[in-house]
Amino acid sequence: MDSAPATAAAAAAAPVVMVTNDDGIDAPGLRFLVDQLVAAGRFRVLVCAPDKDRSGVSHSIKWRRALRCKRVDIASATAFAVSGTPADCASLGISGKLFDGLVPDLVLSGINIGNNCGYHVVYSGTVGGAREAFLYGIPALAVSYDWVASQSSVNDLKVAAEVCIPLISAVMVEIKNGTYPQGSFLNIDIPTDAALHKGYKITKQGKYMARIGWEQTVYKKPAVESYQTANMDVDSEKDSELDASSENELLFKRVIARRSYDEEEGDDIDHKSLKDGFITVTPLGALSRAEDDVIPYYKACLSRLSLTDNSSSSSL
Structure with a gap:
């Protein structure tokens, strides 16, 4: 019996993962991550990533200019290099326009060189790519490796890709079962000594910078x-x-x-946990809210301003 139709059907039914990043489509972190996804044999892998380094662009987008998309040969994946930012790539990749109607079940952004803990989340194009997918209802993970100059090597990125596959697989199971939460996306940081990590740890975004x-x-x-x-x-x-x-x-x-640093933040903060050797998993949202304790202050300021305006008006 010819097994080709069955194989094709299985491939079509496999969950779809799209990879983007901010270091560019040729960056080893992205290539190693794609290699691991393909090797797992459980995913249909798409790639839509910037055609060059777009680090530190945060969530910026190109608004007026059309984006150039060029097919790139990445084994066992459908890949495009795009003349845009990570957010552009995520938006285009999930739109159904680039991949012939195919919309990913999960977006991965990374693996970035250098951690994206604390306030660095604001600057990060890696996080921006994941956040863009999240804004449009697609589950997303930003993945970064804590590169240390003169200590880390490109091979460490390969190890980083290996150690995050179990987490990616677990998230995909939750998505398939309909139990994955819709209110957040995940920011994952892998410690410098990825091979000897201490396990996964749910953390909070801190104030490191x-x-x-x-x-x-x-x-x-x-x-x-x-x-x-x-x-x-x-x-x-x-x-x-x-x-x-x-x-x-x-x-x-x-x-x-x-x-x-904020030394009083506690043991469950992203940067401290990362430096302690954990793979940190930090749920993030899209809103930038101020701390609750400042709200009364600003209410009082506006109240005084209102009184001042009324007093000035009545004296005219």
């Missing part, structure tokens, strides 16, 4: 591959290429001035 300063520069050094400096918290071993086009221009480069 690599504070950025500026230095004026007048020199030029060869650029390194973008994936090695793709995150603001990665200490780059070399400077990116800098070259003023005229003597009237000044050159400034970003530098890490300091790292800030």
